Amino acid sequence: MENVTRAAGAGTPFFQGCVGIGVTAKLGGNTSARHVVIEDFAVTRVDSEDAMRSDRRVDMDGILVFQSEESNGTRPLIQRGVIREAAGRAVKVFAPGGGGITRQLQIYRSVPSSVSGAVEIDHQHGDGLIADIDISYSGRAHVSPTTVIGMGSIGARPSGFPYAVGEVRDIRIRDQTGTPKSVLVSVYSSSSDASPREFALTRISDEGTTRNLLMTGALGTYGLVKVTLDKIDINLTISVVVSDDPTQLLRVRARRSKFSRGRPVRIKARHDGAKVFVGRDIGADVDATVEGLDMSRADRSSPGSPL
Numbered sequence: 674m675e676n677v678t679r680a681a682g683a684g685t686p687f688f689q690g691c692v693g694i695g696v697t698a699k700l701g702g703n704t705s706a707r708h709v710v711i712e713d714f715a716v717t718r719v720d721s722e723d724a725m726r727s728d729r730r731v732d733m734d735g736i737l738v739f740q741s742e743e744s745n746g747t748r749p750l751i752q753r754g755v756i757r758e759a760a761g762r763a764v765k766v767f768a769p770g771g772g773g774i775t776r777q778l779q780i781y782r783s784v785p786s787s788v789s790g791a792v793e794i795d796h797q798h799g800d801g802l803i804a805d806i807d808i809s810y811s812g813r814a815h816v817s818p819t820t821v822i823g824m825g826s827i828g829a830r831p832s833g834f835p836y837a838v839g840e841v842r843d844i845r846i847r848d849q850t851g852t853p854k855s856v857l858v859s860v861y862s863s864s865s866d867a868s869p870r871e872f873a874l875t876r877i878s879d880e881g882t883t884r885n886l887l888m889t890g891a892l893g894t895y896g897l898v899k900v901t902l903d904k905i906d907i908n909l910t911i912s913v914v915v916s917d918d919p920t921q922l923l924r925v926r927a928r929r930s931k932f933s934r935g936r937p938v939r940i941k942a943r944h945d946g947a948k949v950f951v952g953r954d955i956g957a958d959v960d961a962t963v964e965g966l967d968m969s970r971a972d973r974s975s976p977g978s979p980l
Contacts, residue, residue: 681722682729690732690761693719696749698739705741709749720760720784725816730787735759742770742834748801749773757781764794769826770834772801783812790818790855799826799862799870800839810848810881818855821846821883825861825890829868839872848881853910859888860900867896874900879907885915885942886932892916893923893955905930912942913966914955923955933965940966 679691693716698705716735723730735756738749748771756763756778763780766773773796780793791814794803803822810819824839841858848854857879860872870892886909892898893916902913902925909932913925925940932938940957941949959966 675717677719679721679723679733681724681727684721684723684729684731690734691719691721692732692737693735693756693759695734695737696739697737698741705739705743707740707743707746709738709740711736711738712750712752712754714754715756716754716759717757718759720758725785731761733759733761733787734765735762736764738766738768738773740768740770742831744833746770751775751778753777755779758784760784760786762792762795765797766795766801767797768801769798769830772796772798772837772839774802776802776804776806778806780806780808782808782810782814785813785816786819787817790820791815792820792823792859794821795823796839797823797826799824799860800837802840803842803844804840805843806845808844808846810846810850812850815850815852815854820856820859820888821854822857823859823861824872825859826866827862828864829866836868836870839870840875841877842873842875844877846879846881848879850881853882853884855884856888856915857883857886857907860892861888861890862892863890865891865895869896870898872898872900874902874905876904877907882908882910884911885909886913887915889914889916889918889920889923891918893920894918896922898923900925902927902930905932907932908934909938909965910935911946912939914941915944916941917943919950920955924958925955926958927963927966928960929962931964937965937967940968
């Protein structure tokens with residue numbers, strides 16, 4: 674699939690875009706594909722002719738899969754593909770019936786994304802598996818804020834479809850831009866959902882620079898959230914967790930990782946980069962195998978219980 678380009682002004686702001694390969698559904702019912710496999714593919718250049726800051730420059734995605742919650746469905750599988758210059762997301766999946774599997778991909782970006790920034794792989798159902806991904810950045814890739822991987826959600830799961838562990842592993846980032854990315858992994862939630870969540874990030878390397886590792890939003894404010902970080906080798910400039918919410922129920926366990934190649938970074942910061950408010954920090958379990966973290970008391974005002 675090559676050269677899917679939308680004319681300027683053709684999109685509907687924040688609603689309608691274009692896609693290289695798509696499987697769509699009428700969500701909330703039984704009119705979606707129950708079994709989806711997309712494999713051994715190549716998508717090159719999905720874009721819009723709208724100006725960089727236009728609100729019509731949205732949803733120019735390489736792969737898109739929407740799947741409703743159905744008890745006899747299987748998790749959509751996207752694997753063994755190459756995606757070049759998808760100006761929106763390289764992969765967007767919404768499959769709350771059990772999460773999706775995205776693995777064994779090569780992703781290349783040198784073009785800017787939409788006005789709100791780029792996300793390479795976006796599991797909008799809040800869990801699933803994202804594994805064995807090579808991502809290469811160059812040129813104008815970070816003109817708008819870049820979040821490499823999204824595994825967030827905007828609401829509670831339907832009864833019978835609880836959240837599983839969200840796994841992100843074996844991610845290799847080559848960044849030649851010289852410009853920092855905004856966030857490596859977003860597990861963002863904006864709702865007062867008390868469902869317990871768990872995320873495991875393992876073997877993630879980044880040759881470039883990123884401001885924050887995790888963006889959490891309201892996660893850890895209303896219910897327990899456990900995050901395990903293992904074998905991470907990256908260069909952060911601000912924090913491991915960025916959030917303005919009181920995330921006392923967020924528990925982070927870090928092992929065998931290096932989070933900074935310069936000045937140690939904070940466990941948590943607000944979106945403006947400042948230290949967290951007193952009494953609004955997270956529980957951090959960090960041992961001697963971890964480098965690059967500022968574990969001063971000022972950033973652990975209410976450490977809570979370790980994992």
